[in-house]
Amino acid sequence: MSLDRTTGPFDGGAGEVSRGGGKSARRPTIAVTMGDPLGIGPEIVVKALADPALRRRARFVIYGMTEPIQYAAGKAEIEPFWRRVQHDSPLVETAVGPGAIVLDYDEFTTTGAPGEKPRATKAGGQASFRFVEDAIRDAKLPAGDPSRVDAIVTAPISKESWAMAGRGKYPGHTELLMTRFAVKRAGMMFVSPRLRVILATRHLPLMDVRNVLTIGRVFDPIDLGCQACEALGVARPRIAVCGLNPHAGEAGLFGDEEERLITPAIRAAQEAGIDARGPFPADTVFIDAVQGKFDLVVAMYHDQGLIPVKLLDWERAVNVTVGLPIPRTSPDHGTAFNIAGNNAASATSMQAAIELALELCSAPVSSPV
Secondary structure, three states: OOOOOOOOOOOHHHEEOOOOOOOOOOOOOEEEOOOOOOOOOHHHHHHHHHHHHHHHEEEEEEEHHHHHHHHHHHHOOOOOOEEEEEEEOOOHHHHHHOOOEEEEEEOOOOOOOOOOOOOOHHHHHHHHHHHHHHHHHHHHOOOOOOOOOOOEEOOOOHHHHHOOOOOOOOHHHHHHHHHHOOOOEEEEEEEOOOOOOOOOEOOOOOOHHHHHHHHHHHEEEEEEEEHHHOOOOOOEEEEEOOOOOOHOOOOOOOOOOOHHHHHHHHHHHHHHEEEEEEEEEEHHHHHHHHOOOOOEEOOOOOOHHHHHHHHOOOOOEEEEEEEEOOOEEOOOOOOOOOOOOOOOOHHHHHHHHHHHHHHHHHHOOOOOO
């Protein structure tokens, strides 16, 4: 378990050197990965970036495919606002200026049979995985490199598609990002207008949660979440920690994880100067957080934290990966294959993810975790 409080969750460079050359603290370069081409990713990317005021705040590089983006724009009656460049063209380094470009991966073919409904596919997994891989590659470039990006915003991928493409070792973006950036700690945090939540465990079967939970697995999200809140402007975050069991264990009657694991982690955080409290029953602590008594809630497992976030702020919640050397955000929903291609998807969460990435790019720079 680490008690090091000298490191921070982001080191994005604040856009000091933007892709295409030249210094511009006001114009970071944001990588936007299109997600699964058969999902709603192309649609929400187009709709979010159709706002010219948003595009003026940064340079946007869309890692994706022109064909589904054009289709989505046509269905939404949005005039093209992007420039297309083949992703492996030597022109890429000089192509990025104000506005948006699409790095086109047209070697991928993801079109299904006529009349076939969108679904998880191997081709979709191969394409969406490549988009993210290349965005990470560009985020790792040294400052001053014309191809460097300052933050990554990811549209939804299908975990099933990634598994079909042979990438099943990564349950999602978070695990891939942790591996590629070689970070020791990272957290999945959700930011919405009324609630902030960070998870102690992520994509695990519920039966496995108690077997992987440790003092360190509880301490790390408290620590990383505190730093992320500070980056978002909260001077001294008040952090509530959930129990794992009903009634937070009811003094050991319903389980001892609170006494053995969660309470020691809270004490360690307090010794490190963090205002952490709990463990609290999860069925009531979110009410206190929404009422303003806490700035962040640490949930022990996925649905414990995600149900209140999505219930309260489905369209404005943003997923943030804390602990990386650069900001990474995404909408809080999935590929929605059931409505893909019908111009029925809302881009509100995607736009909020882009706006939060811009905010984090301007946050004080700290060392990577």
